[in-house]
Amino acid sequence: MIRRLSGIGGGARTARPSPTGFDRRLIAPMLFGSVLNPVNSSMIAVALVPIGVAFGAPPAETVWLVSALYLATAVGQPVVGRLVDMYGPRRLYLIGTGLVGIAGLLGALAPSLGALIGARVLLGFGTSAAYPAAMQLTRSEAERTGRDSPAGVLTALAMANQVVAVIGPTLGGLLIGLGGWRAVFTVNVPLSVACLVLGTRRLPRTPGRPTGRGNGVDLPGMALFAVMLVSLMVFLTGLRLDRWYLPVLSAVAAVGFAVRELRVPNPFVDLRVLGGNRPLIVTYVRQLLAYTTSYAFMYGFTQWLEEGRGLHAATAGLVLLSLSATGLAVSAVTGRREAVRSKLVVGSLLQMAGCAALLLVGSGTPMWSLVLVGAVMGVPQGLLGLAVQNALYRQAEPARTASAAGLLRTFGYLGALAASAAAAAFFPHRADTSGMHELALFMLAGSALLLASALPDRSLDTLVPQGKA
Template sequence: MTSKLLKGPGRDTQPSATAFDRHLIAPMILGSVLNPINSSMIAVALVPIGIAFGAPPAETVWLVSALYLATAVGQPVIGRLVDMYGPRRLYLVGTALVGVAGLMGALAPTLGVLIAARVLLGFGTSAAYPAAMRLTRSEAERTGQDSPAGVLTALAVSGQTVAVVGPALGGLLIGVGGWRVVFTVNVPLSAACLVLGALWLPRTRKESAAGDRGVDLPGMALFTAMLVALMLFLMGPRADRWYLPVLAAVAAVAFAVRELRVPDPFVDLRVLGGNVPLLATYLRQFLAYTTAYAFMYGFTQWLEEGRGLGASTAGLALVPLSVSALTVSTLTGRREAVRAKLVAGSLLQLVGCGALLLVHSGSPVWLLLAVGAVLGVPQGLIGLAAQTALYRQADPARIASAAGLLRTFMYLGALGASAATAAFFPHRADTAGLHGLALFLVAGSALLLATTLVDRSLGSLTPRETTRTTARASARSTSRNTPGKA
């Protein structure tokens, strides 16, 4: 589908023909951080919520899993809709849902209602990132400048910063107003996104009927069934739930058959299957974020229950992680260097996870802070590298849905982390469970390093020519070859 981005209703002037429209940056970044802020703040709220509702960690972990399951499904679905119908309307609907979910969570009378609010948050926060990637690609095509390193860095750094600052911020908010404040904060954030989006996001006008065959609803339904069945099993693997992986496998086969036969599939498996470098990027995203989220959730719970720290103090203990991740992202953001970032990040992740084996209930505070500082560096490197790799490897016409799938694998990693945390901390976050979790993360980090070292395509990632740049080159060539032209 070809589309044209029109002037937004609040603009007085047209954007520059050769520069990225800076009015887009604020709504893009603010919308994109809604998911990481809700993902991270909940880490320090799990224990207070469990106390409030009398629920053990095996039940409160669904506050994490529910959001990621909804997001894992919602990101590629909404990303495909963004590719078909434009970013503006999906962005506004999604950010409005975030405000509704925030109110619902703030007033929730039971844990079940609170989990439902997290599901709604997952769907609501799924729109902004695919919309931002679509806008970034559209601006590159409009201006003819396919090096949006600054914009991609701003998206990655803002998301990573909020994700790592989230536990500390959540701890402070809980200390001031209780755990319900981590839900209430979504209301003003949603309102700000709606105002900025209505003012500055461009309207989309369809110029062809390429996308008029409609949405691939059966494909989306099968994709949803596959993910839900698989993750429900992983969250509670037992022999009497054998039917869940079987259902996931059947749905996966039906999904593949469907997507290979329809002319306009939800996920173009023909293109995706032939794009091995992009598939490797998705795998690395899964491995990296399994470790990142397992550390954030598992280590934070251990700090509160195994080390005896309060929620506010546990959040502050992760400040070195926040600082190192932000520093690394800021310093390295404008240099793509995808392979170097992935190798360095993988090695440091191995070191940090190994250091968790040295931690115990009597460990000095400096050691706890040092572990967080080390593990913040790979968070700063790997997230940037994966986003840049996707931007170079994905089909430009499906950039939003490809970005949605990148986030899906990120949240599949988060779901895997939740499952691992529940498995190693079945009743209480003790030191033995933390050490078992550390060994699990060491294995995952080693696999991440191996998949990076064998991927030779990472060394050849280069900026693409955009449509406008190609057209200019063609025009110059025609001019040179036309008789009578100088």
């Protein structure tokens, strides 16, 4: 057993015992912190329609409640991952989870859609710390214990994120039924308090690295990255020929960003993590494709249930319980087997099947059919997240684990941004059935690309030691 070291007030440890297993005191703060982003990403799906009604805003405007969070996390996640690598996980975890509580209060009191979007931006920055912190803690514990395959811990992280993501619409629907859409934001306050208490008491203190010249935050890189994403999102959420300059600006910013990040010693997004690591690059692309389809279904299908099918937000959330049930079951059954390639292949095939089924839905589709569609789409959510996370753990350079994990999350957020842009394009005024069918074709194409990337890739079979795949 690992001896627990006590500190002042039950605080963080300053020394590590000679280990025999993973320090289980770390698991609770890791899990609570890592679910802050998916719970806020998924609960908002059922709140978009009520918020639009409250502020008189169409889907093309309320979609910024989704995009704002992901733009903030896409910018925040890489830099926080870098800071975790430099200064250790504890202080970044506490700062980030504290911001989540503040953002929850601001969102609950927001007097306008613009103020609500601002709260979502702050929320995005706040949720950027916990996942790279958790991955760094996992790596350090693996090195401390000498156990190179922390599959159980990685599975717990993936399952917590997947379960929360898929039950989020149901939870959001119940909260809206009890206290209106503002309750979706208020729930962040107790979650933030729980993370702060657990983080203060259980996360280890680590000495910070010296902050000499060249070790600061890469502000020009952050600015170029933000310009690249924001200009592209503004263009995609309102496609018009007179906005031709926006994709041009995005492309110029992208080139400038790549040139700078490869030249500065401490970049905002550490592109050197990729450094000729083609398998890792492909893993990031797979994350982008998987999340694009996953979030397009979550946001698009949920809005269609409320507007195209005429269900109340609480009922729409209950329909998606099947998504939660199958995602949880698949994660629990397959979690301890890394089997990256087979999970990617089976997951993408089932994702294609679910997208094809969406082409058949209409305003008169019976409820059991809608529940069945959710159940089918839950299976790939249970498989793909585990596969990509395990692939990254094996492919990334150990010293850059948190940076690589932060970049993985960034690609997931880019997928969510693509999904929100697609929803805005296919639902310009309301989430009707024809728009749902167009969105389904978009998701089907992305799932086919994911399958094409995994099916012939035999290198995935060699990611784990013999006998563990």
